[in-house]
Structures are given as structure tokens and as C-alpha cells.
Amino acid sequence: MSALLTLTPEGLYCPAGDFHIDPMRPVARALITHGHSDHARAGHGAVLATEETLAIMAIRCGEAFTRSRQTAVLGQKIALGETIVSFHPAGHVLGSAQISIEGKHEGRLTRIVVSGDYKRQHDPTCLPLEPVRCDIFITEATFGLPVFRHPDTRHEIDRLLASCKLFPERAHLVGAYSLGKAQRMAAVLREAGYDRPVFLHGAMEKLMAFYASRGVDIGETRKISAADRSGLAGEIILCPPSAINDAWAGKFPDPVAAFASGWMRIRARARQQGVELPLVVSDHADWDDLTTTILETGCSEVWVTHGEAEALVHWAQTRQLRAKPLHMLGYGEEEDSAAAEDATA
Amino acid sequence: MNRFAELLDAIAFEPSRNGKLRLTAAYFRATPDPDRGYALAAMTGALSFKYAKPALIRTLIGERTDPVLFALSYDYVGDLSETVALMWPALPGLRDHPPSLGEVVNILASSGKIQLPGVITNLLDRLDEKGRWALLKLITGGLRIGLSARLAKTAVAQIGGHHPNDIEEIWPGLTPPYEELFAWVDGSGEKPHITGAAPFRPVMLSHAIEDRDFESLSAKDFRAEWKWDGIRVQAVAGTQEDGLRSARLYSRTGEDISAAFPELAEVMRDPLFGQCAIDGELLILREGKVEPFGALQQRLNRKTVTAKLILDFPTRIRAYDLLALGGEDLRALSFLERRSRLERFIASLPPERFDLSPMLPFESWEQLAAARTSPVEFAAAENAPAIEGVMIKRADSVYVPGRPKGLWYKWKRDPFNIDAVLMYAQRGHGKRSSLYSDFTFGVWRSGAAGDELVPVGKAYFGFTDEELKRLDKYVRENTIDRFGPVRVVTANKAQGLVLEIAFEGLQPSPRHKSGVAMRFPRISRLRWDKPAGDADRIETLMALIGPRR
Numbered sequence: 024m025s026a027l028l029t030l031t032p033e034g035l036y037c038p039a040g041d042f043h044i045d046p047m048r049p050v051a052r053a054l055i056t057h058g059h060s061d062h063a064r065a066g067h068g069a070v071l072a073t074e075e076t077l078a079i080m081a082i083r084c085g086e087a088f089t090r091s092r093q094t095a096v097l098g099q100k101i102a103l104g105e106t107i108v109s110f111h112p113a114g115h116v117l118g119s120a121q122i123s124i125e126g127k128h129e130g131r132l133t134r135i136v137v138s139g140d141y142k143r144q145h146d147p148t149c150l151p152l153e154p155v156r157c158d159i160f161i162t163e164a165t166f167g168l169p170v171f172r173h174p175d176t177r178h179e180i181d182r183l184l185a186s187c188k189l190f191p192e193r194a195h196l197v198g199a200y201s202l203g204k205a206q207r208m209a210a211v212l213r214e215a216g217y218d219r220p221v222f223l224h225g226a227m228e229k230l231m232a233f234y235a236s237r238g239v240d241i242g243e244t245r246k247i248s249a250a251d252r253s254g255l256a257g258e259i260i261l262c263p264p265s266a267i268n269d270a271w272a273g274k275f276p277d278p279v280a281a282f283a284s285g286w287m288r289i290r291a292r293a294r295q296q297g298v299e300l301p302l303v304v305s306d307h308a309d310w311d312d313l314t315t316t317i318l319e320t321g322c323s324e325v326w327v328t329h330g331e332a333e334a335l336v337h338w339a340q341t342r343q344l345r346a347k348p349l350h351m352l353g354y355g356e357e358e359d360s361a362a363a364e365d366a367t368a
Numbered sequence: 369m370n371r372f373a374e375l376l377d378a379i380a381f382e383p384s385r386n387g388k389l390r391l392t393a394a395y396f397r398a399t400p401d402p403d404r405g406y407a408l409a410a411m412t413g414a415l416s417f418k419y420a421k422p423a424l425i426r427t428l429i430g431e432r433t434d435p436v437l438f439a440l441s442y443d444y445v446g447d448l449s450e451t452v453a454l455m456w457p458a459l460p461g462l463r464d465h466p467p468s469l470g471e472v473v474n475i476l477a478s479s480g481k482i483q484l485p486g487v488i489t490n491l492l493d494r495l496d497e498k499g500r501w502a503l504l505k506l507i508t509g510g511l512r513i514g515l516s517a518r519l520a521k522t523a524v525a526q527i528g529g530h531h532p533n534d535i536e537e538i539w540p541g542l543t544p545p546y547e548e549l550f551a552w553v554d555g556s557g558e559k560p561h562i563t564g565a566a567p568f569r570p571v572m573l574s575h576a577i578e579d580r581d582f583e584s585l586s587a588k589d590f591r592a593e594w595k596w597d598g599i600r601v602q603a604v605a606g607t608q609e610d611g612l613r614s615a616r617l618y619s620r621t622g623e624d625i626s627a628a629f630p631e632l633a634e635v636m637r638d639p640l641f642g643q644c645a646i647d648g649e650l651l652i653l654r655e656g657k658v659e660p661f662g663a664l665q666q667r668l669n670r671k672t673v674t675a676k677l678i679l680d681f682p683t684r685i686r687a688y689d690l691l692a693l694g695g696e697d698l699r700a701l702s703f704l705e706r707r708s709r710l711e712r713f714i715a716s717l718p719p720e721r722f723d724l725s726p727m728l729p730f731e732s733w734e735q736l737a738a739a740r741t742s743p744v745e746f747a748a749a750e751n752a753p754a755i756e757g758v759m760i761k762r763a764d765s766v767y768v769p770g771r772p773k774g775l776w777y778k779w780k781r782d783p784f785n786i787d788a789v790l791m792y793a794q795r796g797h798g799k800r801s802s803l804y805s806d807f808t809f810g811v812w813r814s815g816a817a818g819d820e821l822v823p824v825g826k827a828y829f830g831f832t833d834e835e836l837k838r839l840d841k842y843v844r845e846n847t848i849d850r851f852g853p854v855r856v857v858t859a860n861k862a863q864g865l866v867l868e869i870a871f872e873g874l875q876p877s878p879r880h881k882s883g884v885a886m887r888f889p890r891i892s893r894l895r896w897d898k899p900a901g902d903a904d905r906i907e908t909l910m911a912l913i914g915p916r917r
């Protein structure tokens with residue numbers, strides 16, 4: 024009896040529909056959950072993804088990132104081989120989607136949902152997650168330990184603003200991934216009533232403009248030139264995480280190194296990276312949201328793609344769910360690879 | 369409490385002294401009494417909490433969470449208090465009325481040992497995660513806040529535009545929650561006056577001299593004396609308004625340590641001492657010979673001081689400065705003038721408890737350098753192990769509290785060095801809690817089955833962040849066994865990592881397997897190149913005990 028979804032060296036593969044999901048190497052047909060570089064790679068024969076994800080891939084990898092593109096409309100069913108697939112909002116970044124696959128799995132009609140990366144916290148820059156009822160739920164576990172409980176994003180933004188007030192003569196460099204996090208920080212700053220321009224490292228510019236073109240309210244942003252840096256005391260500057268401690272940062276007036284990431288919850292992690300103002304803002308589900316989502320899908324089986332799989336698998340088993348880790352290497356490095364890519368952009 | 373925790377958290381991440389000061393001053397301005405006073409007490413070490421053992425904290429979290437999830441989380445985070453603070457499950461509704469710091473202090477002070485688990489559980493339920501972290505760090509005694517007592521007092525002084533020394537002067541008379549102190553800096557109250565007849569005076573500290581300093585400094589402008597390996601103390605005596613004698617012994621930070629040395633306080637209550645403030649080194653002397661620091665350690669951190677202890681470890685203050693005498697403040701006089709008054713005054717005191725730190729005659733820096741490297745030839749040979757180097761003081765220097773530039777210098781002796789082999793590693797604390805950064809090392813000795821390694825010390829620093837990463841990797845790749853948090857690494861003649869260890873001294877120690885204990889060991893070099901079999905032997909180390917060179 025054949026499986027609806029299997030694991031190949033390229034990543035998750037659906038034999039009945041002959042397609043891969045978020046493959047790590049070039050394949051004939053790829054379904055892509057979202058635009059982060061560890062999920063969305065260039066060089067596939069055909070790509071099926073949401074319109075925003077296709078646009079983001081074109082911005083990051085160039086228009087020639089694939090030979091043929093097909094747009095997935097959220098909620099619409101698409102027949103692929105002997106399967107029916109559909110895309111549903113994942114709440115992770117603009118355009119991010121979970122992919123539902125319906126077909127025969129070990130002889131029974133089954134629905135598998137591949138979540139990609141997802142979150143449930145407030146994010147004015149993208150559609151919120153819609154849990155999809157399914158039999159098998161394939162989840163990430165980036166923050167799959169009960170020590171990870173992300174605070175309210177607005178609380179972290181308020182801490183950033185309080186620091187700007189206490190240190191008005193210092194520039195606040197906020198490290199943020201250039202796809203998703205940077206735009207979300209800008210948008211929540213606006214919700215908090217912050218009306219100064221938000222300054223941008225050169226690497227943040229293109230995607231910021233793309234979000235603005237899709238109607239996300241990020242307010243006034245300004246690209247900074249080398250000459251401006253010394254005059255930005257008291258301002259908020261969004262930059263790739265790798266930039267907060269490099270020579271570029273040294274030109275700002277007495278910079279405060281801030282970093283917006285879920286990892287900032289662990290002190291040792293924050294300190295190792297030389298962060299002075301850790302802001303716990305994440306685009307991944309925390310422990311409570313992972314477990315809530317798994318229960319809401321009503322699934323009887325959980326597969327964990329990457330992250331802290333062991334704890335989540337243990338938890339699922341205590342809930343009488345079948346669960347297994349897939350140990351997929353290569354995911355969860357979007358942050359590193361994107362940072363490296365941004366720094367050279 | 370949550371706000372205090374936010375402050376501690378922010379301070380821990382703020383690298384600059386100035387930034388820490390600003391954060392702390394802002395907190396003191398915005399926080400009402402008595403909370404800010406208790407915060408100041410916590411930061412200056414003036415608060416004693418009911419200590420809870422880590423085992424109790426483990427029990428409490430065990431009652432609330434799945435043990436497998438706790439174990440995985442603890443392994444990931446690497447710090448018990450932080451893990452528990454982060455994963456403590458919230459019960460709805462309890463966070464609406466978080467306890468203030470004052471409340472926490474009072475609750476802990478008024479509950480007995482049996483109540484403690486319930487009390488801590490309740491506090492954990494009512495605090496947010498930073499509050500829980502701060503609470504657990506406070507009650508397990510592991511709070512390293514990255515802020516000195518001096519900095520906290522400086523922040524208080526800043527509020528009212530005062531000098532931090534103004535706070536130091538009145539500090540010994542103040543008690544938590546310091547309401548009159550804050551009233552004064554806020555401008556709504558009088559300056560609290562110095563209470564008692566034996567007040568502390570903030571001490572003057574020295575800079576480590578650097579080689580290039582000698583080019584610009586002229587030997588004839590300076591005087592020198594030995595740098596003794598004891599404890600810097602200030603011995604103060606006076607007469608109260610009611611005629612009773614008062615005597616106090618202070619540490620260099622102004623902490624009253626009189627209770628640990630009752631024999632000195634008793635002598636100083638003699639009217640012979642009048643009103644005086646002596647700056648000097650507390651030492652243990654036996655038959656005129658100064659004992660190494662290890663002997664003095666027997667007198668520290670004792671709950672009770674027995675008559676036998678006083679007899680077996682006789683204390684003496686080796687005086688090197690006089691700050692006040694007969695009601696006169698001498699601090700504005702030059703070092704030479706103070707010194708001549710000190711010499712006359714000490715001559716009148718009981719010599720078995722107070723003597724003079726002798727001056728070292730020298731005419732050139734070369735001469736002084738010779739004395740420093742070979743005290744045996746310049747001082748009574750038997751005192752050499754208790755000498756750490758030399759102190760160099762400008763002859764015309766007035767006594768300035770703090771660490772003024774260009775007046776006093778210390779010139780320490782060069783450290784000892786040996787090559788040892790890495791044996792065990794343990795994860796560090798704080799910033800290093802996810803890395804193996806505490807290293808136990810050993811040297812060779814002959815055992816029943818040929819040469820074996822015997823541990824001789826432990827070092828936590830002396831390497832760069834880059835080197836630490838490499839060490840951490842080395843430990844993980846060469847682990848052959850584990851005992852709890854300790855990893856045993858490969859260490860034999862053919863294979864092992866040689867560490868060059870620098871240390872300040874060595875003393876016999878029956879508590880250690882090797883029979884010796886090192887002072888201030890640190891890693892001076894990683895010898896990736898050196899075969900483990902070529903590391904030093906215990907005999908080499910033993911030869912270092914006793915007078916040097």
C-alpha cells in the first residue's frame with residue numbers, strides 16, 4: 024500500500040500527484056509554502072504557489088527562478104494527478120500558505136496538511152492562520168519546547184520605544200529578517216502610534232516596497248546612505264541581524280543592538296550574539312500555539328519536519344496521537360541563509 | 369517585583385557602565401518607596417533572602433509539568449532558574465495582582481521553612497516570567513546582576529546631583545529600605561547624618577602600572593611598600609556621645625566586618641586609639657611571620673568565632689595610611705605628612721595587633737623591579753610568600769576616594785606558569801551556560817599502574833570567545849564519560865589537550881587530592897601543539913610551594 028506523502032532526498036514528495044513540497048534541490052514540479060529561502064529555492068521546472076509567494080521568489084531569485092509558474096488561489100481546489108490540493112493561510116509571512124493534499128494514503132482516502140512555517144500571533148502584514156481539519160498534520164517545531172511562549176508583540180514594541188526614550192542620543196539598530204519580520208516590526212510600530220520615519224538598511228528596501236505595494240501600512244520608510252548614519256541618534260533602523268554587530272553598525276551614534284526574534288527569549292542565546300536589547304518577536308508558532316493548532320486540526324497523526332521535534336512528539340504521544348520526527352535538515356536555516364544573502368544584497 | 373526584574377534584565381544586557389547607570393537611576397526615579405529601597409538593598413547585597421535549594425525548585429516545577437518536557441527544556445536552556453521561569457505554567461487570573469518587591473521581601477522574611485514551598489509557588493504564580501526569573505535567582509543566591517554596589521549607589525547619587533562618595537560616607541548608618549536616603553536625594557528631606565562614632569570613609573584605590581608608565585614617571589616622586597596578600601581594611605575607633613567607646617572594622621567596600629574579628633574591635637576600644645581611621649592590610653602573623661592568604665581564609669565566612677580560632681589564627685593590621693586622628697581629617701594632607709603621623713601613632717599602639725607596613729627604599733625603577741621579583745632578598749625571607757608585589761604611591765598624593773589617575777599604582781609579581789592537561793569540563797553560568805567553559809586540569813604523577821593525571825585546579829577564564837567555541841567543540845567531540853553535568857574528556861599520554869595555566873600562588877591543601885590548591889588559576893594559553901605526555905609533573909608544582917626564587 025502506497026503512501027500519499029513520502030520523504031526523498033529532495034524533501035517531501037507526493038507520488039500520486041508527482042510533486043514535491045518546499046524541496047531543497049531542483050525538482051520537476053514544486054509546491055511552495057512561502058518565500059523564505061529555505062523553503063523557496065530557485066531552479067525548479069514548475070512552481071505552484073500563492074501569487075505573493077511567486078512575486079517574492081521573483082524579487083529574491085530573479086524572474087527566471089523557474090520555467091513555469093502557476094498561481095494558487097487560497098481555498099481553491101486544484102487537481103494534480105490522483106490528488107486534490109489546496110492552499111490555506113499560514114499566518115507566517117505575506118503569501119504564506121499551508122498545503123492540503125487529499126488522496127489515497129495506505130488504501131484510505133486521507134487528507135494531509137503540510138503547514139510550512141506558521142504562527143497565530145497578531146500580524147498586520149498577512150492573513151491569519153486558518154487551521155484545516157485533516158488526518159495527518161505536518162508541522163514545524165522551531166520553538167517546540169514549553170520554554171518558548173512568545174509575549175504580546177505590542178509589549179516588545181513598547182520596550183523598544185521605551186529604550187528610544189531613555190537613550191535619545193543613541194541609534195536603535197533592530198536586527199530583523201528581511202522577509203516578514205522587518206515589515207511586521209514597521210507595521211506594529213505604526214499601530215503603536217510611532218510616527219517617525221523608519222530607517223532601512225539597503226538590504227531591506229525591495230521587500231519593504233513590495234509589502235507597501237500590497238497595501239500593508241508600514242508608514243514612511245527611508246533608505247539610509249553612508250553619510251546619514253552619524254545623524255540618526257534616537258531613530259529606529261531596521262537591518263539584517265548580521266549587521267547589528269558589524270563595522271556598518273559602528274558608524275551610528277552609540278548604537279543599541281536590538282534583535283527581534285523568538286530566540287531572544289533565551290538569555291544565553293541573546294548574549295552570545297552581542298544583543299543589548301532582545302525583542303521576543305517571532306513569526307513561528309510558540310509552544311502553546313503549536314499544541315493548540317495540532318489539536319484544532321483534529322488529526323490522528325503528527326509528523327514534525329524540523330526544530331525541537333523530540334518534545335513535540337513526546338507531547339503528541341501523551342495525547343494519544345501517533346507522532347514521528349522527520350529530521351529534515353535544511354529547514355530552519357532561512358534566518359541564517361537569508362541574513363547572509365541580505366548582507367550581500 | 370516585575371518592574372525590578374525588568375531592570376535586572378535590562379542591566380544584564382547593557383554593556384556600558386553609563387547605560388547601566390541610566391537604567392538604574394531611571395528605575396529609582398520612577399519607583400515608589402519602599403520598593404526602590406529594597407531594590408537598592410538587593411543590588412548592594414544588604415538583603416538576605418530565605419535561600420531555597422535548587423532541589424526545592426526542581427520539586428516545584430515537577431509538580432506542575434511533564435518531567436520529560438522539563439528535562440528537554442533544561443537541557444536546551446542550561447540554567448535552572450531560567451528554565452523554570454520560562455516554562456512555569458500560568459494559572460488564569462493570578463497575574464492580575466503581581467506582588468511588589470517589598471511584598472516579596474516581607475513574605476519571604478515572615479515564612480518558615482515548612483511554608484517556603486507554598487510561598488514560592490504562590491509568588492511564581494503571580495509573577496510574569498522575568499519576575500519569576502529574578503525571584504528564583506534571588507532565592508537560590510545566584511543573582512549576578514552585572515552591577516556593582518558602587519554603581520547602584522552612584523545611580524542614587526545622580527538623582528540628587530550628589531557625589532557617590534557622599535552616599536558612601538553615610539552608607540554604614542543606613543538600613544533598607546533607605547527611605548531617608550531617597551528623601552534626601554529627592555530633595556524632600558535632610559541629608560541623613562553619619563551615625564555612630566566610627567564612620568567608614570570611602571577608600572582610595574590604585575591602578576595597575578604598565579610598562580610604558582615608567583617612561584613618564586620619575587622614581588624620586590614616589591614611595592614604595594610591599595603589596596601584602598591579605599584583606600584591605602579600614603579600622604575606625606571613636607567615642608560616642610554617651611562616652612562609650614566604638615570600634616569598627618570595614619572592608620574596602622564599607623561592609624562592617626567587625627563581628628568576624630572581635631579581638632581587633634576589642635583592642636581598638638582602648639582609649640589609646642582615640643578618634644582614628646587607619647587604612648591597612650589584615651593579615652595572619654605567627655611568630656612574626658606573615659602567613660599566606662590561605663591562613664586568613666580560615667577566619668572568613670565563619671558563623672561563629674571561637675576563642676581557639678582567634679588563638680590559632682592571630683590577626684594583625686599592617687597599617688599603611690591614616691585618614692583621621694583626634695577628630696582631625698587628614699585626607700587633604702600629602703602622603704608623606706600622613707605617613708609621618710601614622711608612624712608616630714602606630715608606635716603608641718599594641719604591636720601584636722597593629723604594626724607598620726615598612727617603606728621600601730629605592731632610587732630607580734630598576735632597583736624596585738629587583739625587589740619586586742625577588743622579595744626574599746629585600747624583605748625577611750619568610751614573609752616572601754605573603755607578598756604579592758609592590759605598591760607605588762606619589763609622595764605628594766592626597767587621599768582621594770575612588771580610583772584617581774596617576775597617584776597610586778600596584779605592580780604585581782609575575783604569575784607562575786605550568787602546563788597541565790584538560791581532564792573534565794562543565795557548562796558555565798550566565799552568558800556561558802550553553803558552553804563548556806569550566807575546566808578542571810591535572811598534572812602527571814606516578815601511580816600504581818604507571819603515570820596518571822591528578823587534578824590540581826579549575827579555571828573559568830583566560831580565553832577568547834573564539835577559543836571558547838573551539839574548547840567547547842573539543843569537549844563535545846572528546847567526551848568519554850559523564851557524571852551529571854560533568855564531562856570527562858580523553859586525557860592520556862598519547863592524546864589530550866595541554867593548557868598553560870597561570871596562577872598567583874600555591875598552598876598546601878589536605879582537601880585536594882593533589883595536596884595543593886592554586887590561587888587565581890586561569891588559562892594563559894591553549895597548547896593545541898603540545899603532546900599531553902609533555903605536560904608538567906606534580907613534583908614541579910610542589911617545588912613552587914614556599915619562598916619563591
Ligand SMILES: [Zn+2]
Pocket residue numbers: 057059115140357
Ligand atoms: Zn519561514
Ligand SMILES: [Zn+2]
Pocket residue numbers: 059061062140354355356357
Ligand atoms: Zn522555515
